[in-house]
Amino acid sequence: MRIASEKVEKLPPYLFAEIDRIKKRLIDQGHDVISLGIGDPDQPTPPHIVAAGQQALANSHYHRYPLGQGNLLFRKAIASYYQRYDGVSLDPEEEICVLIGSKEGIAHLPLSLLNPGDVCLVPEPGYPVYHIGTMLAGATSYFLPLTEANNFLPDFSVVPSAVLDRTRLVWLNYPNNPTSVLAPAEYLNEVISFCRKRNIIIAYDAAYHEIYFDSRPVSFLSLPGAKEIGVEFHSLSKSYNMTGWRVGWVCGNREIIKTLGKLKENIDSGTFEALQIAGTVALSGSQTCLEELRACYRRRRDLFASCLESIGWSSRLPQGTFYYWVKVPSGQSVSVVKELLEKAKVVATPGVGFGPSGEGFVRFSLTLPEERLREAIERMVKVWKKK
Ligand SMILES: Cc1ncc(COP(=O)(O)O)c(C=O)c1O
Incomplete structure (x- = not known):
C-alpha cells in the first residue's frame, strides 16, 4: 500500500x-x-510575560476558538511596536495576521500565492522552510547563492530572464540565519525597486530583527514601496525566548495578508488567545x-x-x-x-x-x-x- x-x-x-x-x-x-x-x-521567557500568560490562561474568555486574523489587542500591540521602534504604520485590522509561530506562515505563504510552474527565488544557505513551502505548493525554487563574495546578499543579476519571467515570490531574511549578517538599506531599496518593476512579491523574514550588536537592522517595511509588494514575518520566539509558545505574525501588504488569511482559515483555527495576550504584554511592556x-x-x-x-x-x-x-x-x-x-x-x-x-x-x-x-x-x- x-x-x-x-x-x-x-x-x-x-x-x-x-x-x-x-x-x-x-x-x-x-x-x-x-x-x-x-x-x-x-x-x-521574561517573568512579566509568563505572568501575563498565566493570568490569561485562567480567563475562560480565551478558552474558545481564536479564529480570524488574531486578537485585536495583540494586533494593535504589534502595530504600535512597529510605529514606536521602526516608524512603520500598520493597520491592525487588515495589515496584520497572527501566526502559529512564523514558521507556520512561512510554510503556508507559497501555497496561498503560487501555482505549479511559478518560480520562487530562495536564498541558500538559508532557512529550509522557504524551499519546502514552495515545493509543497507545486511551484519551483530557484536558488540564490549567499557567498562571502556577495556579502551574503543575493545577486539578482545572475537569474536568467526566462526564470524571472516566471518568478512571483522572493524570500529575504535579515538578520540572516545562518550567515549572521544584516542587509544595508541601499541593497534592500534596490531589491524593492527591481521587484516592483517585475511584479515579484517580497516575503521578508525578520525573525531575528531584535538580535543585533552594533546598529539596529533596517526595517524592511519602513522602506519606500515595501508595503506595495511585500510582507514581513516576525515572531516572539527569538526576541523574548518564546520558541515553545508558538506566536508569530505576518504584516504588510493587505492583499497578500488577506490571501494567506483565506488559506489559513481553512487549515487552522488560530493561535491560543491567552498566548496572544502574553504577546501583547511582551511588545507593549518594558523592553x-x-x-x-x-x-x-x-x-x-x-x-x-x-x-x-x-x-x-x-x-x-x-x-x-x-x-x-x-x-x-x-x-x-x-x-x-x-x-x-x-x-x-x-x-x-x-x-x-x-x-x-x-x-x-x-x-x-x-x-x-x-x-x-x-x-x-x-x-x-x-x-x-x-x-
Ligand atoms: C530564519 C528563521 N525564520 C523563521 C524561523 C521560525 O521561527 P518561529 O516559527 O519560532 O517564529 C526560524 C527558526 O529558527 C528561523 O531561523
Missing part, C-alpha cells in the same frame, strides 16, 4: 542522521557532549529584557570570537542573530563537524545542510550559558591550537 504522497516523498532526507548517531554513541559512552547545534534560546538579551549574546559572541582567533579559524564577526557562521580552514563541513564531535565532544551544524553554498562553513549556535560555552571553547582550543 502506498502511504506517502509524491510531495511528501520528495521532502529532503534528514542530512544529519550520521552526526546524530555519533552524538548518541558518545552520550551513551558517558561523554559530556556540548550542543551548539540547534538555534533554540537557552534562557527563560529592558531585550537589551539584556543583546548584551548576553554579545558577550557570548566575543568569547567565541577569541576562541576562533586562537585556533586560527578566521571569520566575520556576526552582526546579528545568535549564530556564528565560521569558515573552516580546510575540509568539508560535514567532516569538520564529525571531527569536532569526536575530538572535542562539541556539536555544530555543517553549513552544507543549509544549501550547497554553505559548504566550507560550520554554524555554531551560541544558545548555551557562558560557562558551557567556555568549556566548549577550551576543548576546541586544546584540539586545534597544536596544529
